[in-house]
Amino acid sequence: MTGTPHLTARPAGRHALLVELPDAGRTAAFHAEVLRRRAAGTLEPVEEVVPGARTVLLDGVRDPEALARSLRAWEVPPAAADDGEAVEIPVRYDGPDLADVAALWGVAPREVAALHSAHDYRVAFCGFAPGFGYLTGLPGELHVPRRATPRTRVPAGAVALAGPYSAVYPRATPGGWQLIGTMPGPGPLWDPARRRAALLAPGTRVRFVPADAPDGTVAA
Amino acid sequence: MTAKLTAVRAGALTTVQDAGRRGYAHLGVPRSGALDAPTMRLANRLLGNDPGAAVLETTLTGCAVRPDRDVTVVVGGAHCPVTVDGRPAPWGTPVRVPAGALLDVGAVTAGVRAYVAVAGGIAVEPVLGSRSTDLLSGLGPEPLRDGAVVPVGTPAAAVAVPAAAPWPGPPAELVLPLRPGPRSDWFTPSALRTLTSATFRVSPHSNRIGLRTEGPALERASTGELPSEGMVLGAVQVPPDGRPVIFLHDHPTTGGYPVVGVVAEPALASAAQAAVGTPVRFTLD
Numbered sequence: 001m002t003g004t005p006h007l008t009a010r011p012a013g014r015h016a017l018l019v020e021l022p023d024a025g026r027t028a029a030f031h032a033e034v035l036r037r038r039a040a041g042t043l044e045p046v047e048e049v050v051p052g053a054r055t056v057l058l059d060g061v062r063d064p065e066a067l068a069r070s071l072r073a074w075e076v077p078p079a080a081a082d083d084g085e086a087v088e089i090p091v092r093y094d095g096p097d098l099a100d101v102a103a104l105w106g107v108a109p110r111e112v113a114a115l116h117s118a119h120d121y122r123v124a125f126c127g128f129a130p131g132f133g134y135l136t137g138l139p140g141e142l143h144v145p146r147r148a149t150p151r152t153r154v155p156a157g158a159v160a161l162a163g164p165y166s167a168v169y170p171r172a173t174p175g176g177w178q179l180i181g182t183m184p185g186p187g188p189l190w191d192p193a194r195r196r197a198a199l200l201a202p203g204t205r206v207r208f209v210p211a212d213a214p215d216g217t218v219a220a
Numbered sequence: 221m222t223a224k225l226t227a228v229r230a231g232a233l234t235t236v237q238d239a240g241r242r243g244y245a246h247l248g249v250p251r252s253g254a255l256d257a258p259t260m261r262l263a264n265r266l267l268g269n270d271p272g273a274a275v276l277e278t279t280l281t282g283c284a285v286r287p288d289r290d291v292t293v294v295v296g297g298a299h300c301p302v303t304v305d306g307r308p309a310p311w312g313t314p315v316r317v318p319a320g321a322l323l324d325v326g327a328v329t330a331g332v333r334a335y336v337a338v339a340g341g342i343a344v345e346p347v348l349g350s351r352s353t354d355l356l357s358g359l360g361p362e363p364l365r366d367g368a369v370v371p372v373g374t375p376a377a378a379v380a381v382p383a384a385a386p387w388p389g390p391p392a393e394l395v396l397p398l399r400p401g402p403r404s405d406w407f408t409p410s411a412l413r414t415l416t417s418a419t420f421r422v423s424p425h426s427n428r429i430g431l432r433t434e435g436p437a438l439e440r441a442s443t444g445e446l447p448s449e450g451m452v453l454g455a456v457q458v459p460p461d462g463r464p465v466i467f468l469h470d471h472p473t474t475g476g477y478p479v480v481g482v483v484a485e486p487a488l489a490s491a492a493q494a495a496v497g498t499p500v501r502f503t504l505d
Contacts, residue, residue, distance in 0.1 A: 010402035013482030014505070016452045018402040048245040050450030052474055057450025059245065126248035127448055127474030130357050134448070192347050192359065198247040 009068035016059040017068055024053065024124060024136050024164075029079040031056050032203060051125040051202045053134070084122070084203040089168060090211035091117065091159050095179035097147065101161060104144045112180055113210045115142065121166060121206040126198065131170035131190030133200030138166055150176030157186030159208070166208075168200065184211060222340060223289035223372040227364045228322060231283035234364040235353035235428075236342050239272030244348055245473040249359065251453060252352035253469050255428060255492030256333055259297040262385055263337035266294045266314055268376030273341030274351040276364070278334045282325035283364060285336070289319045291372060292339040296387055298331025298493055312387050314339075314379075331390030331493040339375035355428050356470040390493040394422065396466065396483045397505035398456060403446065403478035407458070411438040415456075415480060420464065420500040428470040430457070431491050433500055437462025438480065448474045454483040456502075464502075466491060 007030065008020040021027040031051045037043040044067060047060020061067050093113035095101075102109040121137035138161070146162045151174060154160070158169040160177035168183050169175060170190035183189070189199045200206065227234070237260065240253025254260035254277055261271035276283065282300055292314050295302045302309045303324045309315045317323045325334050344351050344361045353360040364370070404412060420435030438458050451457065455467040457477045466483055468491065483491070484505050494500070 011399060011482075012402045012452050012479070013399055013454055014484055016482070018449060020402075047242060048450075050245045050473060052449035053447030055447075055449040057245075057452065059450070059452050060242075125448065125450075125474060126246060127472065128248060130244075130248045130359065132248055197244070197249075197348060202246050 007071060009071055011064060012057065012059070015061055015064065016057060017061060017064045019056045019058065019071065021054055021056070025079065026076075027051060027054055027056065028122060028124065028203070029076050032079050032083055033074065033076045034058070035203065053124065081120070082205075084205050086205040086207070087199060088207045088209050089159070089183055091181040091183055091208045092211050093181040095159065095181045097178040098180050101144055101178050101180050105142060116161075116166070116180060117208040117210050121208070123200045123202050123204045123206065124165075125202050126200070129170060129173055130192070131198035131200065132167060133198070133202070133204070135166040135200070135206055136164060137206075138164060140164075144178050146176040147178060150174055154179065155182075156189070157183040159183055170198075221289065222343065222374055223287045223291045223319075223338075225285040225287050225291070225338070225370045225372060227283065227366055227368045227370070228286050229284035229324070230364040230366050230368065231278050231325075232281040233279040234283045235277050235355070236274050236344055236361050236364075236370070237277040237352045238274040238350055240352055240469060241348050241350040241354070241359070245450065248357070248473050249348060250354050250356050250470050250473060252350060252354040252360065254335065254352075255468055256297050256335065256489045258388070258489050259335050260337070262387065263294040263296045263335050264341070266381055266385060267292060267337055267339040268379035269337065269339065269341050273337070273373070274344065275338070275342060276336040276370075278325055278336065280332060281327050282334055283336070284322055284324040285370070286322050287317055287319060287372070291317050292375065293317055293323060294337045295325050295334055296337070296385075297333050297335040298328040298390060300328045300334045301326035312385055314381070332495055333492055338372050339379075340373035343371040343373035354470055356472060388490070390495070391490045391498060394490055394494040394498050394500045396487050396491065396500065396502050398481040398483050398502045399505045400481045401479075402449075404480050406440055406442050406446070406478040407480055408439045408441045411440070412480070414438060415464070416502050416504060420502075422494045422496050422498045422500060423463070424496045426496070428468055430465040430467050430471060431494070433464050433466070435463065435500075438464065440478070446476050446478050448476050451475045451479065452482055454485055454488055455479040456481045456483060468492065
């Protein structure tokens with residue numbers, strides 16, 4: 001689908017616009033188009049481009065009303081499957097909530113790895129902590145609620161689920177997501193000294209790859 | 221050789237702040253930076269620094285530091301007594317602090333945050349282009365502790381000092397110009413009238429992340445859940461208790477409570493200096 005995007009541009013103060021889209025797919029497509037135009041130099045200067053679940057915030061804009069008018073003429077192609085950088089995240093499926101998630105999915109705990117790693121994910125947006133990406137791609141029947149009681153400490157590298165999202169905790173924080181596994185060596189997730197500080201930046205495509213368990217057996 | 225400052229009394233909360241971390245909100249990195257940015261810029265200009273050079277931002281109780289070489293400083297922002305080795309020194313204008321002398325920035329008499337700018341700027345290592353302490357996500361240097369040593373950069377060779385420094389006074393009443401949106405439609409018409417007609421007060425639970433208010437609760441027109449969306453500086457977010465929170469520089473980059481309106485950035489400097497209990501009014505921008 002191409003053509004005028006189904007967007008609503010909402011005012012967000014003197015220098016920002018919150019652009020609202022009907023769904024996650026069209027949000028990803030619009031976000032990609034903003035980045036393309038920014039890279040091509042055809043977008044007026046924008047300080048921050050912050051995607052959300054159904055929105056893209058354009059902050060640090062000289063004239064938001066003029067930008068809102070110009071958005072109506074945009075042609076936004078659907079997000080291509082091979083758009084964006086691709087990364088692989090190795091996962092040992094050994095999380096403390098693996099059995100609970102398996103029960104919610106109606107499968108045996110050993111089947112969680114194959115089900116979770118079978119899908120292509122994409123970082124929809126970041127938040128909560130630097131480098132914490134919210135990954136879409138899990139089919140609706142595998143969505144799970146947050147834990148009733150959040151943990152005071154979730155370790156760095158924890159691979160987690162909540163609602164429609166998967167995530168990998170870039171560092172130890174409190175957290176209420178269901179923990180299904182561990183990324184060995186989570187250091188690359190967030191390194192402010194690196195040019196690409198966040199491994200899981202918005203738009204990045206992600207594959208989860210079942211990794212060998214510590215005892216040498218394959219977790220899947 | 222450049223100077224170092226040793227913190228003799230770190231104070232209630234003293235952090236390094238500059239113009240902040242720009243361009244990383246999409247990675248979940250808050251902007252950070254001096255809450256009273258005009259004060260930071262003015263204090264730096266008085267010393268010949270870049271206006272966005274890193275300064276110390278103190279909270280209510282000030283701080284005391286001892287340089288190992290002669291330094292020139294400006295203390296501005298909140299009103300407070302300034303002494304050098306116990307002798308009164310001027311506020312709001314350059315002060316020479318000899319090597320080994322104690323600069324004491326006392327408890328505020330008006331306002332909340334006094335700023336200590338040093339000729340040459342605070343020279344801690346930048347993270348993502350900024351030396352600011354980010355209290356939400358822990359980027360940048362730790363808040364100052366007693367005994368901590370802070371490096372100072374190289375001062376400018378010649379300083380053209382402005383004739384008069386236009387320091388704003390701390391606000392007796394905080395008037396915040398607000399533009400409705402992006403989520404004003406989540407609130408009842410009466411809530412929007414309340415927002416722009418009632419008097420709120422600065423809550424003691426305010427911090428660098430947000431200025432919290434006490435006052436009437438704003439009633440929502442819809443009770444649904446808002447999917448996470450990007451948040452701007454100055455956003456007036458309304459959590460389930462209905463009391464508006466004005467997002468300051470360490471605010472989260474995305475959030476799930478509706479933003480009823482956005483306060484214009486120039487007004488946030490006075491928000492940074494509004495003491496607990498200060499009346500708050502919102503006007504339409």
